[in-house]
Amino acid sequence: xxxxxxxxxxxxxxxxxxxxxxxxxxxxxxxxxxxxxxxxxxxxxxxxxxxxxxxxxxxxxxxxxxxxxxxxxxxxxxxxxxxxxxxxxxxxxxxxxxxxxxxxxxxxxxxxxxxxxxxxxxxxxxxxxxxxxxxxxxxxxxxxxxxxxxxxxxxxxxxxxxxxxxxxxxxxxx
Numbered sequence: 700x701x702x703x704x705x706x707x708x709x710x711x712x713x714x715x716x717x718x719x720x721x722x723x724x725x726x727x728x729x730x731x732x733x734x735x736x737x738x739x740x741x742x743x744x745x746x747x748x749x750x751x752x753x754x755x756x757x758x759x760x761x762x763x764x765x766x767x768x769x770x771x772x773x774x775x776x777x778x779x780x781x782x783x784x785x786x787x788x789x790x791x792x793x794x795x796x797x798x799x800x801x802x803x804x805x806x807x808x809x810x811x812x813x814x815x816x817x818x819x820x821x822x823x824x825x826x827x828x829x830x831x832x833x834x835x836x837x838x839x840x841x842x843x844x845x846x847x848x849x850x851x852x853x854x855x856x857x858x859x860x861x862x863x864x865x866x867x868x869x870x871x872x873x
Contacts, residue, residue, distance in 0.1 A: 748761070
């Protein structure tokens with residue numbers, strides 16, 4: 700929509716689903732939305748979004764987001780890694796973490812430097828905590844030794860594709 704400064708704008712969004720979805724408005728650029736009273740908010744709930752007096756701060760793209768708690772029908776695997784570089788001392792216990800989203804459900808595993816799958820049991824304890832289409836992957840290394848320094852990959856794979864995230868474990872100096 701293109702409107703002159705000072706005019707009123709009403710945006711409306713409808714969505715259906717079972718269960719019925721909740722609708723939220725957000726700016727596409729992630730910035731706060733400035734309300735008519737000058738207050739700034741991250742989002743506005745409900746199907747209607749009104750701006751009583753448009754100014755230049757309102758310019759931009761807005762997203763109408765409908766969520767009903769049911770995961771999307773298909774999601775190719777996506778992985779996020781919060782800490783891509785982790786320091787450790789020999790002898791300490793270390794846990795590496797990745798977050799994956801995929802639907803249909805993905806196969807998730809850890810690999811080492813030359814794409815060798817990290818064995819389960821003994822020194823390494825992989826743990827998967829899954830919730831619908833989200834998976835929290837953890838790999839605990841009991842008593843880090845010199846051979847444990849290097850790169851690890853968390854891998855997520857389903858029928859739509861595969862992806863991975865890399866974590867480098869380095870020797871921390873005292």
